[in-house]
Amino acid sequence: MINLLRYNMMRLKKYGAFKISVITVAAVGLITVFLEKRQEDCYTHPYAHTYFSMVFMLILIISFLAGNFISKDYVDNTIRNKISIGHKRLDIFIANHITVFFMYILIALTWTTFYLLVGGFVLDTSEINKETMLVGGAVMFFAILAFSGVAVLLSTIVKNTLGGTLPAGFFYATLFIDVFNELIDSKLLNFLTDFLPNLQIVSLNTDKCDDKPVLHIVFSILIFIASFIGGYSIFRKTDLN
Amino acid sequence: MDYILKTHDLHKSYRKFNALNGLTMSVPKGSIYGLVGMNGAGKTTLIRIAAGLQYPTSGDLELFGTSCFDDKIVDARKRIGTIVETPSLHPEMTAEENLKMQFISKGLPNYDEIPKLLEFVGLKDTGTKKAKKFSLGMRQRLSIAMTLCGDPDMLILDEPINGLDPQGIIEVRELILKLNREKDVTILISSHILDELSRLATHYCFIDKGVAVKEISAAELEKSCNKSLYVEVKGTGNMSVILDRLGYEYKLMTDRAADIFGDVDITPLVMELHKNGMDISKINEKEESLESFFLSVVGGGHND
Numbered sequence: 001m002i003n004l005l006r007y008n009m010m011r012l013k014k015y016g017a018f019k020i021s022v023i024t025v026a027a028v029g030l031i032t033v034f035l036e037k038r039q040e041d042c043y044t045h046p047y048a049h050t051y052f053s054m055v056f057m058l059i060l061i062i063s064f065l066a067g068n069f070i071s072k073d074y075v076d077n078t079i080r081n082k083i084s085i086g087h088k089r090l091d092i093f094i095a096n097h098i099t100v101f102f103m104y105i106l107i108a109l110t111w112t113t114f115y116l117l118v119g120g121f122v123l124d125t126s127e128i129n130k131e132t133m134l135v136g137g138a139v140m141f142f143a144i145l146a147f148s149g150v151a152v153l154l155s156t157i158v159k160n161t162l163g164g165t166l167p168a169g170f171f172y173a174t175l176f177i178d179v180f181n182e183l184i185d186s187k188l189l190n191f192l193t194d195f196l197p198n199l200q201i202v203s204l205n206t207d208k209c210d211d212k213p214v215l216h217i218v219f220s221i222l223i224f225i226a227s228f229i230g231g232y233s234i235f236r237k238t239d240l241n
Numbered sequence: 242m243d244y245i246l247k248t249h250d251l252h253k254s255y256r257k258f259n260a261l262n263g264l265t266m267s268v269p270k271g272s273i274y275g276l277v278g279m280n281g282a283g284k285t286t287l288i289r290i291a292a293g294l295q296y297p298t299s300g301d302l303e304l305f306g307t308s309c310f311d312d313k314i315v316d317a318r319k320r321i322g323t324i325v326e327t328p329s330l331h332p333e334m335t336a337e338e339n340l341k342m343q344f345i346s347k348g349l350p351n352y353d354e355i356p357k358l359l360e361f362v363g364l365k366d367t368g369t370k371k372a373k374k375f376s377l378g379m380r381q382r383l384s385i386a387m388t389l390c391g392d393p394d395m396l397i398l399d400e401p402i403n404g405l406d407p408q409g410i411i412e413v414r415e416l417i418l419k420l421n422r423e424k425d426v427t428i429l430i431s432s433h434i435l436d437e438l439s440r441l442a443t444h445y446c447f448i449d450k451g452v453a454v455k456e457i458s459a460a461e462l463e464k465s466c467n468k469s470l471y472v473e474v475k476g477t478g479n480m481s482v483i484l485d486r487l488g489y490e491y492k493l494m495t496d497r498a499a500d501i502f503g504d505v506d507i508t509p510l511v512m513e514l515h516k517n518g519m520d521i522s523k524i525n526e527k528e529e530s531l532e533s534f535f536l537s538v539v540g541g542g543h544n545d
Contacts, residue, residue: 007342010341076329076332078330078331078342080292081346085319085323085346086293239289240294
């Protein structure tokens with residue numbers, strides 16, 4: 001397992017688009033703090049709104065990068081190098097999950113560091129609702145877990161370049177549920193708004209504290225478990241070329 | 242005899258197509274085992290199952306005595322190096338980086354062997370060139386280098402000389418022979434280039450429609466490939482009378498030419514023919530090639 005993780009980290013080091021993303025997020029964080037500082041006297045900053053809005057956009061981008069990271073192993077057929085030298089399929093699958101989760105968390109941490117923490121020293125944060133941020137942060141963490149599970153599942157099932165873009169496409173397409181939910185009063189749409197991790201994070205953009213954090217976290221954990229079990233049950237028996 | 246790889250009634254089906262139909266074969270330890278068969282015969286399917294990329298529909302494959310259905314098969318696979326069809330390389334990485342990835346994956350502690358491997362396969366001067374810019378021959382060489390990481394006990398090579406120039410083919414052949422003779426590495430090799438295979442293999446398995454129609458050692462193959470002496474004479478004598486008197490098995494091509502089978506003592510033959518008014522105008526040794534033997538085995542009849 002440790003060799004597989006080292007292998008994936010080596011691949012990640014070479015993944016130019018991901019490295020650029022991390023640097024860009026850091027830069028955007030600093031720029032955002034700078035711009036908000038300039039306007040500090042004009043209005044009270046919706047700290048939570050800015051923070052969680054950006055997290056949501058970053059997660060969509062990383063879904064694309066993470067999906068491509070996994071699917072590239074199939075496109076280049078380098079996955080057979082791992083299997084043919086004796087790595088268990090379960091170990092390969094777990095290593096992929098850990099790596100993808102790491103990708104999401106690294107981006108979220110970079111944004112958190114350069115916006116939230118640097119901003120904490122530079123901006124007036126006296127009106128930040130700490131409970132909103134902490135609860136939202138916990139929901140966000142588990143939503144990211146669910147995101148990573150779905151990303152690995154989709155890119156494992158569709159073992160080509162389409163599989164790389166499917167996670168981002170799925171999360172983007174399901175955003176419309178939130179739009180429909182504004183227009184139609186439906187129990188199903190209400191349920192999906194609570195259930196899907198991308199819509200959970202969208203609901204954090206309101207600067208109000210999440211009123212169903214436990215439910216959202218449980219749903220995220222269930223999504224992760226289901227995507228792990230589903231993904232592995234397919235992967236363990238898949239014929240590879 | 243010890244066998245490194247054995248299959249028992251191996252079947253592999255893909256929806257309506259049966260790639261393997263009860264393949265039973267055994268690769269002796271220390272051999273260079275040639276898999277011979279037409280396109281679609283099942284060679285690559287067998288190699289994929291041996292490499293763990295696919296599972297049999299039924300039957301079994303054993304590697305170092307471990308069944309492919311046993312969890313411990315992963316330990317057995319750590320002892321092999323495999324090339325399956327096309328090279329599996331990271332296109333954005335250099336040759337050295339690709340080898341490093343293989344070392345990391347295998348948990349090999351240091352990378353000192355990498356320059357030696359690159360030199361061995363003729364890629365030491367590739368520098369910062371990415372694998373996506375390599376020619377097919379270069380990619381094939383790098384694949385071979387990757388199979389050699391960690392000193393495997395067995396190599397499974399699917400068309401390893403694809404895309405190689407004549408010099409490269411010779412180098413790979415010498416490498417295979419060296420590994421086999423000096424390090425007792427068992428090698429399973431499939432190739433369409435039968436002439437090249439005939440210079441390497443100590444054993445053969447002829448596969449047709451997913452079944453092993455014949456397993457034979459190189460020594461037995463040589464006996465089976467009918468050697469004959471073609472003799473053409475001029476003169477007035479009766480050739481067949483002389484050949485019958487000398488007790489040779491032969492086949493008359495014309496009344497002046499014959500294929501004589503078995504070990505032929507040439508001097509007495511020539512003298513006897515001359516005594517009876519016939520002089521040799523043409524004499525040469527003929528041998529059934531691996532190609533013709535292969536065709537006789539899979540192309541219409543079984544050669545028992």
